[in-house]
Amino acid sequence: MIVGERKSVTEILEMTKGYDRIFVAGCGTCVTVCLAGGEKEVSVLSSLLKINGKKQGHEVKVVEGTIERQCEREWVGEMKDKVRDAEAVLSMACGIGVQLVAEMYPEKPVLPALNTTLMGFPTQHAIWLENCRACGDCILHLTGGICPVTRCAKQLMNGPCGGSQNGKCEVDSQTDCAWALIYYKLKAMDRLDWMSKIQPPKRWDIAGHSGPRKTVKEEEVVP
Amino acid sequence: MKAGSNLEKILEKGQFAVTCECGPPKSASGDVIRQKAKMIKGKVDAANITDNQAAIVRLSSFAAATILMQAGIEPVMQVTARDRNRLAIQSDLLGASAVGIRDVLLLTGDHQKLGNHPEAKGVFDLDSIQMIDMARRMRDERKFQNGEQMDVPPKLFIGAAENPLAEPAEYRVPRLEKKVVAGADFIQTQGVFDIERFEKWMAAVRAKGLHKKVHIIGGVVPLKSLGAAKFVNDKVLGMTVPDSLFERMKKASDAKAEGVKIAVETIEALRKIEGVQGVHIMAIEWEEKVPEIVEKAGLLPRPAV
Amino acid sequence: MAAEAVAAVKKGTEADASFQPRIVAFCCNFCAYAAADLAGSMRLNYPPNARVIRLPCSGKIEILYLLRAIEDGADGVMVMGCLDGDCHFLNGNYRAKKRVAAAKKLLEEVGIEPERVEMYNLSSAMASKFAEMIADMTEKVRRLGPSPLGTGVAK
Numbered sequence: 001m002i003v004g005e006r007k008s009v010t011e012i013l014e015m016t017k018g019y020d021r022i023f024v025a026g027c028g029t030c031v032t033v034c035l036a037g038g039e040k041e042v043s044v045l046s047s048l049l050k051i052n053g054k055k056q057g058h059e060v061k062v063v064e065g066t067i068e069r070q071c072e073r074e075w076v077g078e079m080k081d082k083v084r085d086a087e088a089v090l091s092m093a094c095g096i097g098v099q100l101v102a103e104m105y106p107e108k109p110v111l112p113a114l115n116t117t118l119m120g121f122p123t124q125h126a127i128w129l130e131n132c133r134a135c136g137d138c139i140l141h142l143t144g145g146i147c148p149v150t151r152c153a154k155q156l157m158n159g160p161c162g163g164s165q166n167g168k169c170e171v172d173s174q175t176d177c178a179w180a181l182i183y184y185k186l187k188a189m190d191r192l193d194w195m196s197k198i199q200p201p202k203r204w205d206i207a208g209h210s211g212p213r214k215t216v217k218e219e220e221v222v223p
Numbered sequence: 224m225k226a227g228s229n230l231e232k233i234l235e236k237g238q239f240a241v242t243c244e245c246g247p248p249k250s251a252s253g254d255v256i257r258q259k260a261k262m263i264k265g266k267v268d269a270a271n272i273t274d275n276q277a278a279i280v281r282l283s284s285f286a287a288a289t290i291l292m293q294a295g296i297e298p299v300m301q302v303t304a305r306d307r308n309r310l311a312i313q314s315d316l317l318g319a320s321a322v323g324i325r326d327v328l329l330l331t332g333d334h335q336k337l338g339n340h341p342e343a344k345g346v347f348d349l350d351s352i353q354m355i356d357m358a359r360r361m362r363d364e365r366k367f368q369n370g371e372q373m374d375v376p377p378k379l380f381i382g383a384a385e386n387p388l389a390e391p392a393e394y395r396v397p398r399l400e401k402k403v404v405a406g407a408d409f410i411q412t413q414g415v416f417d418i419e420r421f422e423k424w425m426a427a428v429r430a431k432g433l434h435k436k437v438h439i440i441g442g443v444v445p446l447k448s449l450g451a452a453k454f455v456n457d458k459v460l461g462m463t464v465p466d467s468l469f470e471r472m473k474k475a476s477d478a479k480a481e482g483v484k485i486a487v488e489t490i491e492a493l494r495k496i497e498g499v500q501g502v503h504i505m506a507i508e509w510e511e512k513v514p515e516i517v518e519k520a521g522l523l524p525r526p527a528v
Numbered sequence: 529m530a531a532e533a534v535a536a537v538k539k540g541t542e543a544d545a546s547f548q549p550r551i552v553a554f555c556c557n558f559c560a561y562a563a564a565d566l567a568g569s570m571r572l573n574y575p576p577n578a579r580v581i582r583l584p585c586s587g588k589i590e591i592l593y594l595l596r597a598i599e600d601g602a603d604g605v606m607v608m609g610c611l612d613g614d615c616h617f618l619n620g621n622y623r624a625k626k627r628v629a630a631a632k633k634l635l636e637e638v639g640i641e642p643e644r645v646e647m648y649n650l651s652s653a654m655a656s657k658f659a660e661m662i663a664d665m666t667e668k669v670r671r672l673g674p675s676p677l678g679t680g681v682a683k
Contacts, residue, residue, distance in 0.1 A: 009634055013637070013638070040590070040592065043592050047592060048637075048638050050599055051595065051598060051635070051640060051677060052639065055639050055677060153345075154305075154331055154345065157350055157353070158350050158351075158352040158398070158401060159352075159394060159398045160389065160391070160394065160398075161351075162331075162385070162460065163386075163460040163461060165389065165390055167390065167391075170333070170337065171336045171337065183391050184391070196400070196401065198404060199353075200353065201309065201349050201353045201357075204348060
């Protein structure tokens with residue numbers, strides 16, 4: 001899933017300064033599951049905005065609303081009444097949702113309440129680990145299901161660097177060395193032969209280094 | 224001869240090579256390099272110019288290598304994949320060859336997070352093995368990484384680094400083999416303190432016959448003080464100082480002299496290991512000790528080839 | 529600024545004895561709520577400022593409950609859970625402790641004294657402790673003065 005975390009309240013207050021009617025828009029998909037921007041978090045942030053307003057001595061009208069997905073036009077379209085009545089939309093979706101809301105309501109300031117941090121799964125309740133960078137050329141079938149593009153700090157393709165110690169990464173002793181994980185996994189699977197071959201340079205052009213990528217499912221596109 | 228460098232000639236003749244490390248300054252002072260050159264002239268066969276060593280910005284390795292060459296010492300220009308993409312690396316290799324730099328050491332590089340600009344974007348377009356492969360193709364096949372042909376290929380003696388003590392331990396030799404297949408002509412290892420573990424690694428290297436395919440140069444790090452030993456042990460990636468050496472440094476009345484003694488003993492021990500063809504002395508900001516160490520190890524005068 | 533600082537110091541030292549803070553006490557059913565019951569049976573005296581809300585476990589507390597209480601004019605909020613290691617649901621009181629800490633941080637960011645929200649731990653047998661805790665929080669909040677969002681003196 002896409003994982004995010006709320007910006008500091010101080011930063012949010014700074015960006016909402018001057019707006020007295022704010023629509024706090026949650027998203028019911030990824031950011032709900034990662035406890036960052038669902039209905040509950042919308043209520044907490046709304047309460048904070050109201051407390052802050054009252055403390056300053058003026059009432060801030062805060063409207064809460066969480067839709068199923070802020071990354072799809074159909075759902076975002078349903079927000080139109082709440083958006084119309086507000087001076088600004090404070091979106092608690094990931095960066096994708098914020099951009100779609102901004103695109104669909106061009107006359108409104110749309111403010112990001114979250115920082116989108118990573119794509120990954122939880123390793124335990126409330127801790128998420130980055131697992132995928134959407135590099136556009138998956139090799140997980142070769143690496144024992146562990147992604148070196150995401151989990152190796154140097155994005156190496158030919159095994160661990162000289163900084164791999166005790167199965168940990170040189171950048172952070174709390175982080176697993178991806179290549180150590182891959183090595184032992186492949187060893188257990190009797191597939192180490194792959195690691196003895198020289199892997200050619202990766203195509204970074206399709207990994208997002210050539211502007212926004214576009215995915216088209218041709219047969220479904222109607223003119 | 225692939226590149227015809229001094230280092231290549233010595234290694235190809237089977238003589239025991241001596242290289243050292245020469246760190247460029249954190250400033251625009253070419254004089255620092257000239258000074259270091261004076262200290263080591265005639266005492267080593269070539270000197271490595273590090274490339275933003277430990278991810279700390281320094282005078283560029285290309286420029287420093289050129290200055291060193293002008294001062295009469297053969298440079299081994301280090302190139303990391305951390306700060307350059309495939310365009311920049313190829314361009315630097317062509318440029319280096321054009322000005323007469325022959326020896327290069329191609330490394331992935333310490334991660335930028337560990338250096339003095341931790342917020343930098345790391346490049347890592349290629350890894351060290353891909354870099355070596357690319358450099359070999361440039362030299363032998365006159366091909367750029369994309370397959371395009373070039374008129375005048377670079378003359379390069381291609382080096383790679385290896386840390387015998389990194390992990391997983393059992394993968395280190397297979398990884399070395401990859402570097403050899405990719406095209407490494409010589410290997411400089413990380414500093415050796417634990418001779419026993421290094422010998423084990425060399426035995427595995429010999430078992431695969433790699434010592435006959437690539438020139439292996441063992442790394443030696445002279446310890447300036449007990450504090451330096453601690454620093455190397457705790458802060459330098461992939462180096463561990465055994466307790467016995469800590470004890471010696473602690474007990475020594477003259478720590479510097481003890482450090483030199485340990486370095487000389489290490490060189491002597493490395494010379495005895497089958498397949499080790501030279502030593503690489505990394506006297507970090509202590510280059511003035513290199514001549515003394517080389518002399519005490521009985522490696523002077525350096526052969527003229 | 530200086531005047532504000534002086535006022536703050538004054539507020540911190542000289543509590544206005546006539547100020548009757550409104551305090552919301554979220555009480556775990558297994559400890560604080562039972563202790564409150566016992567305190568009643570024992571005819572213990574404690575300030576009448578706390579409104580008790582029963583929770584099935586202190587771990588049921590949500591940051592939102594704490595914020596809403598403040599938003600609606602409470603001068604102080606207490607979360608009262610079991611002693612460390614004694615939660616009937618294993619770690620509900622630890623959860624509560626972390627959420628209280630998080631709520632304090634949030635309140636600080638919107639300019640509300642974090643001391644207006646506190647976590648207390650006790651057992652069901654600690655009736656006099658319960659009374660002391662209520663008195664303690666009442667006094668603490670009295671020293672802080674009325675919440676800037678407060679609706680005034682409790683009747």
